[in-house]
Amino acid sequence: MGQGMADLVIxxxxxxxxxxxxxxxxxxxxxxxxxxxGALSMNGLPAIVGANGVVTFDIAPRLPxxxxxxxAEGTILTLGIRPEAITISSDPERSLPARVxxx
Numbered sequence: 332m333g334q335g336m337a338d339l340v341i342x343x344x345x346x347x348x349x350x351x352x353x354x355x356x357x358x359x360x361x362x363x364x365x366x367x368x369g370a371l372s373m374n375g376l377p378a379i380v381g382a383n384g385v386v387t388f389d390i391a392p393r394l395p396x397x398x399x400x401x402x403a404e405g406t407i408l409t410l411g412i413r414p415e416a417i418t419i420s421s422d423p424e425r426s427l428p429a430r431v432x433x434x
Contacts, residue, residue, distance in 0.1 A: 342367050365411060374414070376427075380406040388427070 342349045342364050349367075350360040359365045362375065378386045384400030388410070402408070420426040 374412045375409045378408055378410050
């Protein structure tokens with residue numbers, strides 16, 4: 332019998348199902364799941380969903396996110412940004428202002 336990954340992953344928190352899925356690393360449902368799979372090295376930005384999936388941050392202007400279109404307007408969320416996924420961009424429609432404190 333070959334070795335491999337499971338067909339389905341179920342993450343539980345104190346006996347309650349937090350998330351069920353195949354590739355949960357890319358689509359985390361909660362900060363608990365992020366911590367469980369070891370993704371807490373990502374930066375979490377508090378945000379709120381506006382009309383048409385436009386997300387507003389305390390630290391930055393509005394940013395349209397396709398995934399946020401599935402959420403109700405007014406939904407409060409935490410946007411997780413993994414350091415390895417950051418790229419430098421001058422496009423104001425697809426970027427957030429940032430400052431590097433330590434390299």
